[in-house]
Amino acid sequence: xxxKVLVLFLSLFLINTVVSVVPAxxxxxxxxxxIHQLGDKEKASLEDGVTFFVLTMGQTSSSFDANxxxxxxxTLLNDSKYDxxxxxxxxxxxxxICRYLKLGDSLFYKIFGTDRYAFxxxxxxxxxxxxxxxxxxxxxxxxxxxxxxVGEYGGGGK
Amino acid sequence: xxxxxxxxxxxxxxxxxxxxxxxxxxxAFAKIKVVSVRGKVAYKNGGSWKPVRKGMTLNAGSxxxxxxxxxxxxxxxxxxxxxxxxVKPLTMMKIYENSVSQDxxxxxxxxxxxxxxxxxxxxxxxxxxxxxxxxxxSTPVATSSVRGTEEVVSYGPSKGMVVEVVExxxxxxxxxxxxxxxxxxQVFHQQTNTEEPKDPLSKVKDGASVxxxxxxxxxxxxxxxxxxxxxxxxxxxxxxxxxxxxQQGTRIKVELQWEKK
Numbered sequence: 001x002x003x004k005v006l007v008l009f010l011s012l013f014l015i016n017t018v019v020s021v022v023p024a025x026x027x028x029x030x031x032x033x034x035i036h037q038l039g040d041k042e043k044a045s046l047e048d049g050v051t052f053f054v055l056t057m058g059q060t061s062s063s064f065d066a067n068x069x070x071x072x073x074x075t076l077l078n079d080s081k082y083d084x085x086x087x088x089x090x091x092x093x094x095x096x097i098c099r100y101l102k103l104g105d106s107l108f109y110k111i112f113g114t115d116r117y118a119f120x121x122x123x124x125x126x127x128x129x130x131x132x133x134x135x136x137x138x139x140x141x142x143x144x145x146x147x148x149x150v151g152e153y154g155g156g157g158k
Numbered sequence: 159x160x161x162x163x164x165x166x167x168x169x170x171x172x173x174x175x176x177x178x179x180x181x182x183x184x185x186a187f188a189k190i191k192v193v194s195v196r197g198k199v200a201y202k203n204g205g206s207w208k209p210v211r212k213g214m215t216l217n218a219g220s221x222x223x224x225x226x227x228x229x230x231x232x233x234x235x236x237x238x239x240x241x242x243x244x245v246k247p248l249t250m251m252k253i254y255e256n257s258v259s260q261d262x263x264x265x266x267x268x269x270x271x272x273x274x275x276x277x278x279x280x281x282x283x284x285x286x287x288x289x290x291x292x293x294x295x296s297t298p299v300a301t302s303s304v305r306g307t308e309e310v311v312s313y314g315p316s317k318g319m320v321v322e323v324v325e326x327x328x329x330x331x332x333x334x335x336x337x338x339x340x341x342x343x344q345v346f347h348q349q350t351n352t353e354e355p356k357d358p359l360s361k362v363k364d365g366a367s368v369x370x371x372x373x374x375x376x377x378x379x380x381x382x383x384x385x386x387x388x389x390x391x392x393x394x395x396x397x398x399x400x401x402x403x404x405q406q407g408t409r410i411k412v413e414l415q416w417e418k419k
Contacts, residue, residue, distance in 0.1 A: 029200045029209055032225045035248065036207070039276065055226055129316045141276060145314030148248040148277060151227060 031055050041140035047084035048140065049093055050077075052147055053100070076100055088143065091115030091134025094122045097150055101125070127153060188236030188256045188268065190216040197228025199245070216253065223250045224277070236268040237289045242282040246312075249277025254296075265290045272296070278312035280324075295321075300332040300348040300355070305339070318349035330355060 038048055050067045053076065061067060064084040071077040076096045095118040097103070103121045119134040127149045138146070192214050199210040203220040210222065210230060224230060224245050234241040236258040245251060254271040269292040272279070283293045283304045293304040297313035308324035321330055327341030332348045338355050340346045347356040
C-alpha cells in the first residue's frame with residue numbers, strides 16, 4: 001500500500017517536471033522570426049519598415065504590395081511608387097510615425113508635412129534622437145529600437 | 159511477521175525522506191519561473207526558438223525574446239529571494255547565471271546575471287539579510303549592479319544604456335571602468351559613442367536637483383514657480399495680482415544615506 005503511494009507520488013512529480021518544460025504548442029511566433037532576422041541586418045529595407053508597421057498596427061503581414069496598399073489606405077504612405085529593396089531612411093519612417101501617432105507638436109510639420117519636419121516632430125516626441133538626419137539609413141536594430149518607442153508612446157505593452 | 163513490520167517501517171521512513179527532499183529541493187536550488195506571458199514570447203537554449211508558456215521553468219543560458227505589444231514576467235528564485243523581472247515588448251535578453259552558493263562560514267550568496275541585447279526590462283530585486291544578493295544587468299556598453307530594490311534598464315543602438323532607479327540605488331559601470339552610483343530616482347545613461355556616462359545632474363535646475371516648496375503652496379502655484387524660476391504672480395488675498403515671495407523659511411526633511419564599505 002505504502003509502495004503504491006510512493007510510486008503514485010513519484011509519477012505525479014515526474015509528470016509535473018516534464019509538463020513545466022514542454023513548450024506551448026499553440027503560440028505562433030512567426031512575427032518574432034521576422035524581428036530576429038531584422039536585428040541582424042546592417043541596413044533595413046523599405047520592405048522591412050512596411051512589414052513592421054503593418055504588424056505594429058495589429059494586422060497580418062502579407063506581400064510588400066499588399067502591405068503598402070494597407071498603409072496607403074490608412075494614409076500612412078502617400079500615392080508614390082515604392083521600391084521594396086530601397087534602404088529605409090529615417091525621414092520616411094518619421095513621416096509614417098507622425099501620421100500613425102498623429103503627432104502635432106511640430107508647427108512646421110503641420111504646415112509643410114515633409115519628412116524633414118516629421119523627423120523634427122519625432123525628436124520632440126522622444127521617438128528619435130537628435131543626432132542624425134532624415135536621410136540616414138537605418139539598421140535593423142535601430143528600426144526595432146524606434147518601433148519599441150512608438151509602441152510605448154502609443155500605450156502598448158506596459 | 160517481524161519482517162513485515164520491519165519492511166513497513168522502512169518504507170514509511172523512505173517515503174518521509176523522499177517527501178522532505180522533494181519539498182526542500184525547490185528552495186535549495188535557484189530557479190527561474192515564467193509567471194505570466196502576454197502576446198508572442200519565445201525562448202531559446204542552444205536550439206531553435208520555442209514559445210514560452212506560463213508556468214514553465216527556464217534555465218541559465220536561455221535567451222528570451224518578446225514581440226510587438228508582448229511582455230513576460232519571470233521570477234528568479236533562490237535562497238528565499240524572489241526577483242521579479244518584467245520583460246517589455248521588443249526585448250531580447252539572455253540569462254547568464256542564476257545560482258546560489260555558500261561561502262565558508264559566512265552568508266549564502268545568490269547571484270543573477272542578465273545580458274540585455276536590446277529593449278527594456280524592469281527588475282524588482284528582493285533582499286534577505288542573511289543572503290548576499292548580486293543582481294547585474296549587462297548591455298554592450300555598460301553594466302548595472304543593483305544595490306537597492308527596483309530599476310528599469312533599457313538599451314538600444316541609438317540611445318545606449320539607460321538605467322532609471324525606481325527605488326534604492328544602482329552602480330552603473332561602463333566598459334572603460336568609469337562608474338557612477340545612482341539613487342533617488344535619478345538616471346544612469348551611457349551612450350554608445352561617449353567615453354563617460356552622462357552626468358546624472360545634467361537636468362539640474364537652479365543648482366538644485368529637486369525644487370523645495372513651502373507646505374502651503376498649491377499645485378498651480380508650483381507650476382507657475384517652475385515656469386518662472388521661483389517667482390511668479392498669483393491671486394493675492396487682497397484681490398488682484400501680487401508677487402509670490404519665495405524667500406520664506408520652511409521646514410524640510412533631509413535623509414542622508416551612507417554607503418556601507
